[in-house]
Amino acid sequence: MDIPLIELGFIPPDPVAPDALLGVTRQQTNPKRWGGAGWAVFVEVVTAAGVEVLEQHAVKGTFVTDAGGMAFGLPHGVVIARSAEQIAILLKAAQSHQVPVTVRGGGLTTEGESVAFGGVLLDMTGMSRVISIDADQLTVRTQAGIFWHSLAEVLRRQKLDYLSAPLNLTSSVGGSLGVGGIDVNSPRLGCSADQALALQVVTPTGEMVECSDSVNAELFQRVILGYGQFGVITEVTLKIRPFTPLAMHYFYYTSLRTALEDLQMLDRHDASDYSGILTMMDQVVNLLVAFDSDEREAAFMANWRKRLRGHGETAFALRMAVSYARRPWRLREALWLAGRKRELFPEFRRPEHMREGKIVDRTVVFSRAVWKFWGGRQMIIPDLATSEEKFIEAVLRGNAVCKKYFPHYTLYCVGIKLREDHRAHYEMSCIPADATERAYGCEFEPMLGNAVYSRDTLQSFKNEIYDIGVDIGASYYRFGGMMKAYIRRVFGDAIVDKHLALKRQADPAMILNRDVLF
Numbered sequence: 001m002d003i004p005l006i007e008l009g010f011i012p013p014d015p016v017a018p019d020a021l022l023g024v025t026r027q028q029t030n031p032k033r034w035g036g037a038g039w040a041v042f043v044e045v046v047t048a049a050g051v052e053v054l055e056q057h058a059v060k061g062t063f064v065t066d067a068g069g070m071a072f073g074l075p076h077g078v079v080i081a082r083s084a085e086q087i088a089i090l091l092k093a094a095q096s097h098q099v100p101v102t103v104r105g106g107g108l109t110t111e112g113e114s115v116a117f118g119g120v121l122l123d124m125t126g127m128s129r130v131i132s133i134d135a136d137q138l139t140v141r142t143q144a145g146i147f148w149h150s151l152a153e154v155l156r157r158q159k160l161d162y163l164s165a166p167l168n169l170t171s172s173v174g175g176s177l178g179v180g181g182i183d184v185n186s187p188r189l190g191c192s193a194d195q196a197l198a199l200q201v202v203t204p205t206g207e208m209v210e211c212s213d214s215v216n217a218e219l220f221q222r223v224i225l226g227y228g229q230f231g232v233i234t235e236v237t238l239k240i241r242p243f244t245p246l247a248m249h250y251f252y253y254t255s256l257r258t259a260l261e262d263l264q265m266l267d268r269h270d271a272s273d274y275s276g277i278l279t280m281m282d283q284v285v286n287l288l289v290a291f292d293s294d295e296r297e298a299a300f301m302a303n304w305r306k307r308l309r310g311h312g313e314t315a316f317a318l319r320m321a322v323s324y325a326r327r328p329w330r331l332r333e334a335l336w337l338a339g340r341k342r343e344l345f346p347e348f349r350r351p352e353h354m355r356e357g358k359i360v361d362r363t364v365v366f367s368r369a370v371w372k373f374w375g376g377r378q379m380i381i382p383d384l385a386t387s388e389e390k391f392i393e394a395v396l397r398g399n400a401v402c403k404k405y406f407p408h409y410t411l412y413c414v415g416i417k418l419r420e421d422h423r424a425h426y427e428m429s430c431i432p433a434d435a436t437e438r439a440y441g442c443e444f445e446p447m448l449g450n451a452v453y454s455r456d457t458l459q460s461f462k463n464e465i466y467d468i469g470v471d472i473g474a475s476y477y478r479f480g481g482m483m484k485a486y487i488r489r490v491f492g493d494a495i496v497d498k499h500l501a502l503k504r505q506a507d508p509a510m511i512l513n514r515d516v517l518f
Helices: 039-048 057-061 084-097 148-156 173-179 217-223 256-268 294-303 313-325 328-349 362-374 391-405 455-472 481-491 493-506
Strands: 077-080 101-104 120-123 130-134 139-143 160-162 196-202 208-212 232-242 247-253 274-280 284-291 383-387 409-417 438-446
Touching: 039 077, 039 084, 057 077, 084 101, 084 120, 084 196, 084 208, 084 232, 130 148, 139 148, 148 160, 148 173, 173 232, 196 217, 208 217, 247 256, 247 313, 256 274, 256 284, 256 391, 256 409, 274 328, 284 294, 313 328, 383 391, 383 455, 391 409, 391 438, 391 455, 455 481, 481 493
Parallel strands: 077 120, 101 120
Antiparallel strands: 130 139, 139 232, 160 232, 196 208, 196 232, 247 284, 274 284, 274 409, 383 438, 409 438
């Protein structure tokens, strides 16, 4: 007897169903394309000053969308960033002629933040050079358009490494500092932005300014986690560290709540160097724990391993086999999980990146796995960032929304150690106002594959995740672009109006990364 697919837990997508629009309140769509008034004069001015504007359709088409594949827009022209001086010329002319400028690094946004709806697309990858390394002071000065994996390759030649970088290392350094940059060592080291000691910034009016916590501190505070609203980051001084191989351990859970509780316990007691959760739906919950030194690993095994309620891979596989044997009607789900494991897990243990059981090139391992198994022609990753106390509730509620909409999805959960001055430093950002020593974030990512969903179905899913944030008083890692209608609901009029006034003061023509936040 054929069993209907819906009874097996598979709900087919509704790409153009007649009822696709019913009950869906569209919160934000692509911004209106800039009309192009004064474009020819603007191009003439910047070209005379030595700035090349590429207007060929083939070049512009390269930047038509971002990693999300949900927002589409075409710039009038593209400028490849070459120097801070060139960017200063560009922004001064853009202010004068009121031409929008959209800045793009790795293009890994998912809400259209790095998509240009007319005007200039400024491609920062032309500034990808490491300027200097100070091995004694453990700092590096680099241009901001460099990808994290390229920076890591340069540092490795001197047996050095970055501290905290995004999980996907094909993002640019400058772009990460503008939104945070969160990895599995963020519970100990904070986000990527916390590693920035100084920045060179070109302001929206074209001034080149060096800033840090002690020099032009107000600009530094606005640019870090500022979503590109207050300047273009052109150079960065970052804290670095000696390179160490990575000893990784995996613990498996069938209870999402239990895994989250164990994750927070480890973070609270500083029991590991890296920690985070990756899931296959909520059936296979993987708590990963890793160490930079044998001493730290030994201390964990002696004091904390026995307190974890997760299982090793073999024991967990046996438990899952027994569970599904008792529930044969869920065979399709079991087969999907087994196939996913068979394809994904070897990527974290590729022999060419291992030495004596330790990962020696996590930049390759994690970037390869993230992009290969989580990327696609469409990618939506709504998220919630909360205080420690609200985190479990937020994840469980978000998980229920995922189950409602999609047959397959993954969660990525991680803690973020906060700066002592984070309230002033990250006033309107992914760091929630009520967080104290650390915050937590969870990304909710459907496994879309080649399935085609209507845009309204995907928007409805995202809205339900964002509504949880509004309800519990959380924030978001991605709160710009197509979801900017939520900004006032989350932060309140006072904070938003304050930053809007600062934006208008810094960017009188409102040309830099417009329609991302304001």
